[in-house]
Amino acid sequence: MNRLIAGGLAAIAMSLLASTANAETLRVALHGQAGIDAFTPTAERIEKELGVTVEIVEYPAPDKDYMTKLLTELAAGNAPDLFSIPGASDVADMVAAGYLAPVGAELAAWPGYKDFVDVAKQLAVSPDGETYVMPYILGIQQIYFRRDVLEKAGISTEQPKSWADLLDRAKEIKAKTGAYGLLFPAGTSWGGGAFAEGFSHLIIGSSTPQIVTDDGKFDLNGKGVLDVFQFYKDLIDNDLMPVDPLLGPEPWVIPKYEMFPKGELAATTCGSWCYIFDWGRESKNPIPDVTTVVGTWADPGQESGEFVLAGLGAPWAVNAKSANLELAKKALLETGSVDNQIETAARIGNIPSSNAVQADPRFQALTELVPIQAAANHGTYLKQATGMSAVSEGVARATEALLRKETDAAGAQAILVDYVKQTLGDEAVK
Amino acid sequence: MAFDAFQKRKERQLLRLLLPALIPLAVLVIYPALYSVYLSMTNEALTGLAAAKPRFVGVGNYLRLFSDARFWNSLFVTFVFVVGSAIIGQFVIGFIAALALKRKIVGSSVFGAAILLPNAAPEVVAGFMWISMLAGGDHATLSKIMIALGLPWADWLQTFPLFMVTMVNTWRGIGTAMILLTAGLSAVPTEVYEAARMDGANPRQMFMRITLPLMAPTIFLYMLISTVSTISVFGLVYALTRGGPGGKTEVISVYIYNQSFTNFQLGYGAAGAVVALVVSLALGIAYVRSLKVEV
Secondary structure: OHHHHHHHHHHHHHHHHHHHHHOOEEEEEEEOHHHHHHHHHHHHHHHHHHOOEEEEEEEOOOHHHHHHHHHHHHHHOOOOOEEEOOOHHHHHHHHHOOOEOOOHHHHHHOHHHHHEOHHHHHHHEOOOOOEOEEOOEEEEEEEEEEHHHHHHOOOOOOOOOOHHHHHHHHHHHHHHHOOEOOEOOOOHHHOOHHHHHHHHHHHOOOOOOOOEOOOOOEOOOOHHHHHHHHHHHHHHHOOOOOOHHHHOOOOOHHHHHHHHHHOOEOEEEEEHHHHOOOOOOOOOOOOOOHHHHEEEEOEEOOOOOEEOEEEEOOOEEEEOOOOOHHHHHHHHHHHOOHHHHHHHHHHHOOEEOEHHHHHOHHHHOOOOOHHHHHOHHHOEOOOOOOOHHHHHHHHHHHHHHHHOOOOOHHHHHHHHHHHHHHHHOHHHEO | OHHHHHHHHHHHHHHHHHHHHHHHHHHHHHHHHHHHHHHOOEOOOOOOHHHHOOOEOOOHHHHHHHOOHHHHHHHHHHHHHHHHHHHHHHHHHHHHHHHHHHOOOOOHHHHHHHHHHHHHOOHHHHHHHHHHHHOOOOOOHHHHHHHHOOOOOOOHHHHOHHHHHHHHHHHHHHHHHHHHHHHHHHOOOHHHHHHHHHOOOOHHHHHHHHHHHHHHHHHHHHHHHHHHHHHOOOHHHHHHOOOOOOOOOOOHHHHHHHHHHHOOOHHHHHHHHHHHHHHHHHHHHHHHHHHOOOO
16 A cells, blocks of 8 residues: 555656656647758757757648647647747738747847848838747749740740730740640649739739738739739630649649649749759759759739749747747747758758858858849848738639639639638728 | 425436536537637637637628628538438448348348448548549559540549549448448338238339338438538548639538638638538428427
8 A cells, every 4th residue: 555655656756857847848840841850950959058858749731731730729828839930921910819929139139130131130020010030041932934845945034024024925835835834823722822922923013012001901902913813814814824733632732743843834933942842852853953954033023123022931939828938039049040041941942041151161052042042132022911811811712713713803803802801801901 | 295306306316317418518519519609709710810809790700601602602512412422322322231231142241341341441541542542643543443444534533523522421421321221121020021022012112112111210310310410521521622622522511620720710610610500400400300200
């Protein structure tokens, strides 16, 4: 009997000790093997420097599923201490929900932050003027095209001067090669990609290049939005864009990972990660000599101009309700280290935000990314506002209706406006 | 007086006996259902301002729901899915299987075991298994069969999405149908058939005038269970198509999930869930009343 009591007391003591140890454990949410592999060395550095245990919790891989799990846990109050946010357009809404801890003071006091390019710092500032995320990498997006396919067919590889020029180029590709001429991600299955990797490329070059007004409302009734949807419609009606795969459950797989490497799709929007993750050395279906075979065009403006789209690449944030808030903030600074930026760039292909990487031989070895990093500061970006997630979903719904040929450009614009009004209230739309 | 006291004591005893079932029912079913009704009248969300400060919107979510073409589409898809898989597919094949098993033909036990096998695989596992059979490309099982037969192949889940999803759910539910209907068949007295045979009834007449009428309560009970459970099928459809392509397989459960956990609008999703609950209840009541089945 005494042994039983002693055993019970020992078990209680051990569980108390375990609880104490848990207080020094940082839980980190990550998804996708490439992301986990990239972060593992940083986790080891955090453990060594802060004397804590880092527990990496693997979340579902598709961005949408990751966000569903993360937001549900944040709402329930049991989310990890530190996490990345795959869709930067979700940041403002997460701030409004009170999920993210402010880290502006910590970043300002951190010596490494002064080396970050201005565009990264500006993108990290939320609509309330505070900074809640570590903008350690950038997604620099342009239009990527199969130079070999175009040259073989005698099609110009020069930078298109306008939307009309881009559309003509796509038609010429279709006519001369039979390949789809141009892909802009669209539809609800692509999640935030329909907005961030599709719509955004066009709206920045339209007659209404910003959709957030100075008072934080959404300007969605303008001509620019209508013209963007008309561009989509022209692509779809002329069979220049592969529509069927975009309506499936994983719409990026067939066009990006199969059709483009085979040359059946000749041009698509993409980010620097395509040179590494989608078609480069980390790809399961790599294109040999990818930087020669695949060229880039800046996004042409509607009438003129060239734009390179810059956005935050999966910024890190700290859970506002973390039991280890101060520790988590210190760990957040480590996620912004040059080491982590380079390790992430090597695995995924995003662009490091710190200019300090230019002096690092490990980054210089990433020859595909070096010139893009140097030009990162010239990137154009969309202003963010609370409710951006609803705009993103509205764009996905509107473009899906276009994909299904259920509406015209004006109808698509009405779908977007109605969805945002219904979700955020009439007053949210100008 | 003594009788009244006895009655009250008996009622208290009954209540005590029911409490172990009533408490979890109240906590896990009734309270969440009532909370969903409340939630459906707010703009509660998983992110944005509404997550921090949800507000009461009355019937706003319902008005929005009834003007949402995707919601009506999901109801239509659910209707086709339920009629196709539960009422036609599972019932017809399950009934044939139950009749075959009753005949004690050679291999009937193996047949019975085989038809129950789909129930052994979890919904999501079954879904992914079927994806490998129905996916696009010439490596998918069904495409290989078509090629072997010299027929054209397709990306089955893209070309015939609702038909394929209905077929997979039929495959999965045949076993349950067969068990329930076998139980119903075994309850039909054999003397009735013997009497009918002596009166010169042929097999068709016996089936139409004896088996079906006497099986009616079982059939309607099965219809009630399978209809309500098919309305709530989620994992299988989500694993197969996530409601796509273009909403062609977005049954009501997937629609509710998409609104609540993909678009993060809990209040609006709850409104959809309440409508689904009302539809299920109405169907249940209609079934029960139509034949006065005692459930």
